[in-house]
Amino acid sequence: MIHPQPVTPASVDVARAERHQLPNGATLYLLPADEFEVLRVSFVFRAGSAVQQAPFSASTTANLLSEGTRSMTAQEIAEQLDFYGSWYDVNLDRDYAYINFAMLSKFAAETLRIAAEILLRPTFPEEELRTYCAKRRQRLEIDRTKVDVEAREAFAAALFGARHPYGTSSPAEAYDRLTRGEVEAFYRRFYTAERCIVVCSGRIGPTERAAVEALAGALPRGTESSAAAFPPIETTHDVRVAHPGAVQSSLRIGRLLFPRQHPDFVGMQVVATALGGYFGSRLMQNLREEHGYTYGVVAAMVNFEREGYFAIATQVGTDVTQPALEACYAEIERLRTEPMPDEELALVKNMMAGEMMRILDGPFGIADVTIENILCGADNGIIDENLRRIRAMTPADVQRLARKYLAREELVTVVAGDL
Template identity: 30%
Template sequence: MDYLERAIAPKFNEIKPFSLVEAKTTRLSNNVPLHLINAGDQPVVKIEILIKAGKWFESQDGTSFFTTKMLREGVSEKNSNEISVFLDQFGAFLELNPSADYCNISLYVLTKYLRDVLPLLSQIIFEPTFPEKELVVLKNIKKQSLKLDNEKNNIVGAKLFRKALFGGNHPYGKELKPEDIDLIDQKDLVKLHRKRFFKDVEIIVSGKVDGNDLKLLEEHFGSFNIKTEEESYIQFEPLSDDREVCIEKDGSLQSTIRIGKLLFKKNHPDYIKVLVVNEILGGYFGSRLMRNIREDKGYTYGIHSSIVSLRNEGYFVIGTDVKKDFTQATIDEIHKEINILRNELIGQEELDTVKNYMLGSFLSNVTTPFSLADKFKSIHFHGLTYDFYKDYFQTIKALSAMEILELSRKYLDIDSMTEVVVGGK
């Protein structure tokens, strides 16, 4: 009888060449781009409508959030309850996700019911009524949510960190306040909707679909007059010379820590290489920060670093929550691990482990049509092609220990980083 020797790690299996199911792009008769990912065995489809109507495009704080969230609260023939009942009878699920860059409307439904729900989806996006009663309710809910969020160190820390990086008036740095919500009324939502929801619209369809389904999309989305326009970008406020922000909270038992810096977007030539540097430092469960600060010191349940790629900017951030007494010690250990990465060559075994983990994770995340759609969005909205993923594998495989050292010295200078603590030291 063969036994599994658990004291010996299994051997790495070499990642073999792969090919992704790529999006095929056509245009509706009104010139709206339609990106199709026809994949999967299950008769399910996801329709995503992406509109440039986020914080970048609002003249009054909060209007993009409320305009997006209010879409499902009423159309000419149905109120919010009737919309919900109608979608439920077909097992359809509607998501409304506002962000700084986009308004994202996603509908999940069985392919056979696409004909039934597309007319309503079209009305929700292009013909909402924004009923005042529901707006009052949503505003009150959001204000209560903000109040609760502002009592949570991790949420306050994330807000303060983005504000420190981008400035309080920048779309990526501004924070919605209760007084902003009080100023919003129905007319503001109607105005933003008319101004932005008929411009720069794109549709992504993923799942099992055929030509008849595409005809339905043309029928219900191809008749609207959709325009495109050049974007205008907001300039950054200068960063403060003070790179440390500490909010003392006497009753807090824990502190939130955020350390990081502005970096670059996904189209930067060093982006993929720096992803590997990040993974080594704090990007996965076996990272150096996790081994030191969680496993060895026991200061936290988890610590993570990441490269955040927004449409117009990117940044690097380390985040964790620790017992208040361990705050400074944790910061010291973070600095220590960064300095080791900047001054000592990584061992080949550790580097191979990280490389295999990253490549294996990538392949495990492209097994469904919806994940393939996410991979398409990840490149398309950064002006990249599928060559990015070929470069991803080749670059990671070829990256050397010396390059890791050089990249760490170039981009992980502690003196250039912003440090935010909420709770206290």
């Protein structure tokens, strides 16, 4: 059987979101997709952990929004959402809190009524707060017995410094000290119209649009201040976290680079994909297929609002920790010193284009990408531009970027395990 050759799409035409500035300062983006009978409304607040003053106040605020309002209990909220077949989700990163409501378009009014309770009238009941904090403390203490979590936290601190908001991690017992007043203060300061974008995707009829605009327009005004200054970055290049008795070591290798707006970010995504971005990548072939050091290894570019970094992550048997590290360094050095074969680069490009097409399959996937682009100061035209950049990459470009950004002396290495 002769399989057809994979073809990288020449272009991708993704609709730009309709932008509307609301009187209260919130920004609404509409992505109509009338062929679907569903609707998703995403509220994205600049309310991530980087802006918190009390440890865990950002994540606690986001997760307790639905745990009781002025007129509904947590159980009533859950039952109502379930009755209408609606879905509610909360995600938080260093920079943003993402509050998502998905629903059948015909139940938009009912679901958005519940959304209004959650977003506009949360009460953060003391009993729910204490229960939540106790559970999260226990979960965090358990997680921190795992070498993978130890390595992840140590890697962030090594890249940015333990005092930097992108690098800090708080002790689990800080959950016991978190007060309702601190949670409510965080909500009042950061869950405001000026700090919010709203992205609505799916079947958006006049009624649905009016309901979304009414909810977004009801977000309270706040005082939009300039971004807080972060302390200077303090990078440590080699960190070892002792975990006696661990049967595996968790490895992190990478370096601080730049956020998505940088002209070399897409090119470094190609470099990262070649190293560890798909099953047949160089690191997978070396560490898994050739040596059996690990079940899996990944490499990626990570984007924050103010910074970005390159990282490799894997877990290996304790007895092969050093050989696995050397194998990672060797693959990086090979990419720096030897031009990549054209056939391999073509495969990498096709893998990246295919993943892009997978993410853009459906209105909600398009909405996710739209949110990411908006937060980076771009519209959906950047998708086609990035695809053209990927298609234009040559073996010489890959080697040039690897040589420029992945010199051995610039890499940060973190190992957590039985040292």
